[in-house]
Amino acid sequence: MLDLKSISDQFDERLSAIKSYDAERSELTLEYRRELEKLKVIDLKSNDTFSSYSGAKFLEPGKLIRPFSFNWKNRHESMQWVDSVLSGIAVGAVDGSQIYSDKNYEIPLAVLQTSRIFNRHTDDGDHKQEIEATIITPDEFEEASVYSFGREYVDARRFTMECESIVRLMKGHEKLYVLLDGALILSHVNVLNTNIRKIYINAIMKLLEASEKTRNPVIGFIDTTMPRDITLMMHFLFGLKKSKLSDTHLFSNLSWGERTAAFISDRDDRRGEEAKSVLDNYGRFRNEIAFFYMRTSNGLPARVEFPSWVHEEGIVDKIADIIRAECIIRGNYPDILMRAHDAAVIRTNEHDLFYGMLESFCKAHGIRINKSAKHFHKTMKR
Structure with a gap:
């Protein structure tokens, strides 16, 4: 049981440190926003001043902030706008979940599940949802040279499965916009072991190649995001002090x-000057991941990532409208992503069902499982 009194005392004791952090962040935000005024109108020639690892480079010329005007008076009117945007437009989404292998059951077995949804928004009901599940067996953990009861390999395999599901959608449909719940720039893999990192890189490369070949945009939607691509770019552009201020705080005053x-992202997530950034592993896509920030909720702006050829084909505004429409349906979050999540998620009681199936399977086939005593007592308390 959490010791709430001790935590409360700790909050009181560390109040000054927390307030100091917040004050510094607020001061930095104001400083950076003052300089941001100089970027009200973007000139692509500014890119000539940037060296590698500049954080970001300009892609769209013109206004830095793209307004969105609407005069809806009620929910009905907003849904009419949604219909005008999505009617006849094919939108897909993929999400996944997992059950990690549990050392309490001795045999390393994990479960992966993905859900992919397709909706062409036509009167004939051209809509489909598919769920796929698979297990990871002990030999697969061993072949990958990973700790069988860790999470990193399972997470990497889940991401691969999600990417493969998106590729199947892309190959099966034309003029499709596919949303992924997460980033296309996988900075977190830089801290992983090489064998795990390769799994992620191979998956994202195949996804970007399929998107380019089919001309179906893959769109990464990141609701809670902390990158510092634009703030680093501003450091180089205006000589500002380097900071840990995230981009989203620069644009927290955007209207819905x-x-x-x-x-274009030129992220510097290197762990040392001699190391590679994650984008250095992206081959010919190294300088081809684009992004913008957009307010879709009452919180900080969301980040939207996509291949740069989307801009070349003039459909960035279309992507923004699709995301706005999806967020109106659900309220603050893309509806199609939430439906993919709801279909894919493996709930707590289903974890218990899986391990019950495992026990029955092992018993039927004479496979011995030595469960831990601690796990037995935890189960009895439920």
Whole structure:
């Protein structure tokens, strides 16, 4: 049981440190926003001043903030706008979940599940949802040279399965916009072991290649995001002090539906000057991941990532409208992503069902499982 009194005392004792952090962040936000005024109108020639690892580069010329005007008076009118945007437009989404292998059951077995949804928004009901599940067996953990009861390999396999599901959607449909719940720029893999990192890189490369070949955009939607691509770019552009201020705080005053211009990411997530950034592993896609920020909820702006060829084909505004429409349906979050999540998620009681199936399977086939005593007592308390 959590010791709430001790935690409360700790909050009181560390109040000054927490307030100091908040004050510094607020001061930095104001400083950076003052300089941001100089970027009200973007000139692509500014890119000539940037060296590698500049954080970001300009992609869309013109206004930094792209307004979104609407005059809906009620829910009905907003849904009429949604219909005008999505009617006849094919939108897909993929999400996944997992059950990690549990050392309490001795045999390392994990479960992966993905859900993919397709909706062409036509009167004939051209809509489909598919769920796929698979297990990871002990030999697969061993072949990958990973700790069988860790999470990193399972997470990497789940991401691969999600990417493969998106590729199947892309190959099966034309003029499709596919949403992924997460980023296309996988900075977190830089801290992983090489064998795990390769799994992620191979998966994202195949996904980007399929998107380019089919001309079906893959769109990464990141609701809670902390990158510092634009703030690092501003450091180089205006000589500002380097900071840990995230991009989203620069644009926290956006109105609902407003977005920034699109940028090309040149993220510097190297762990040392001699190391590679994650984008250095992306081959010919190294300088081809674009992004913008857009307010879709009452919180900080969301980040939207996509291949840069989307800008070349003039459909960035279309993507922004699709995301706005999806967020109106659900309320603050893309509806199709939430439906993919709801279909894919493996709930707590289903974890118990899986392990019950495992026990029955092992008993039927004479496979011995030595469960831990601690796990037995935890189960009895439920």
